[in-house]
Amino acid sequence: MSSKQIFALRKQKLFAEALEMARAGYSNNAADVWFLRAYAWSLYDHVKNIVDSFEAKQLSPLALSSKLTPHMREFAAIADPLRKDSAFSQMLRLAGKVAKEWDEFLGFAQWAGVDDFSDEDKAPFINDQGKTVDSLQKRFTRAICREVATRAADAQSDNPLIYWGKNILQQALKVEPNDQWLNYYQSKLYLVQGEAALAIKCLVPVVRRQSRAAWSWAKLGEILEGTRSEDAFNCYAYATFLAREEQEVAKVRIHLAQRLSIAGRFDEAAQQASLALKYREQNNFKVPQELSQLLASDWYRQAMANNSLQPLPKVEAQAKALLKELDQKSLTYIRGVIDHINSEKAAQLYCN
DSSP: OOOHHHHHHHHHOOOOHHHHHHHHHHHHTTTTTHHHHHHHHHHHHHHHHHHHHHHHHHHOHHHHHHHHHHHHHHHHHHHGTTTSSSSHHHHHHHHHTTTTTTTTTTHHHHHOOOOOOTGGGGEEEEOOOOEOOHHHHHHHHHHHHHHHHHHTTTSOTHHHHHHHHHHHHHHHHHHTTTOHHHHHHHHHHHHHHTOHHHHHHHHHHHHHTTTTTTTHHHHHHHHHHOHHHHHHHHHHHHHHOOSSSSGHHHHHHHHHHHHHHHTTHHHHHHHHHHHHHHHEEEHTOOOHHHHHHHHHHHHHHHHHHHHHOOOOOOHHHHHHHHHHHHHOOOSOOOOOOOOOOOOTOGGGGGTT
């Protein structure tokens, strides 16, 4: 059996047969780069089908991981000789597309690294709409940084994957210190570490550039929560004003309702809780416990019975004034130093 036979089966869309042939012939062809390419592209066919099914909402995140993980482990076991090959890059592209939902993404990414893309995939390109798109390498690196920032809050402090990912973020920031997404992820990490001042310094330039985006103001509100309560409220409220889609502020509304109820502003709190409930009912989403508790309160029931719900006050002027103040204090980006990084320590399942 040869690579030509495997590619022929793929061309006939006999993907299962192609992969079966590649597996059967691997031990006798492990040094043949063309055979390895055929094997990798056969795995790609299966992985692409899994990713496409997930994006079409035919698979749950749990089902995605259970189906995807065996194929990606298999790829990692045979693909070291294919680094810088297009097959290698394209498998990383698929991994990046589901990085948020695939629970083993960081382990796979640590095995893959960020330097072994093909030359073509290290360069930006112009899509069919004439828009310049960041390189696959840059998008994969950002996916790593995003997931590290997201998962750091839940991970153990000595998690080697988190340490590795922080190092990737630091290296990326050295190359592009003004990249808004990298600074956003660094801000999230600083917040997890309890360093609010540094988090603000990283985030303020992002908010300035994304001043019409709900998510940037919501994150600024989260950072200011512990030290500047009124400013945090204004950030959250302004985020709801800017949101183009309700899903952007679905959690923010619950948080606002909680804050307003504590402050005795029950009619405003009821409005936010009502909007949070409406969004979930329209999309058949589960009502979280914190929202259920708000809906069961006496003040909510009374506001609904009296039809006395009140909108939030307009806070655009206060929000812009806050940004101007913080922007004047945020003259430079400040990056932390991550010590004792063992960058060679990959996730166990992707090293052997």
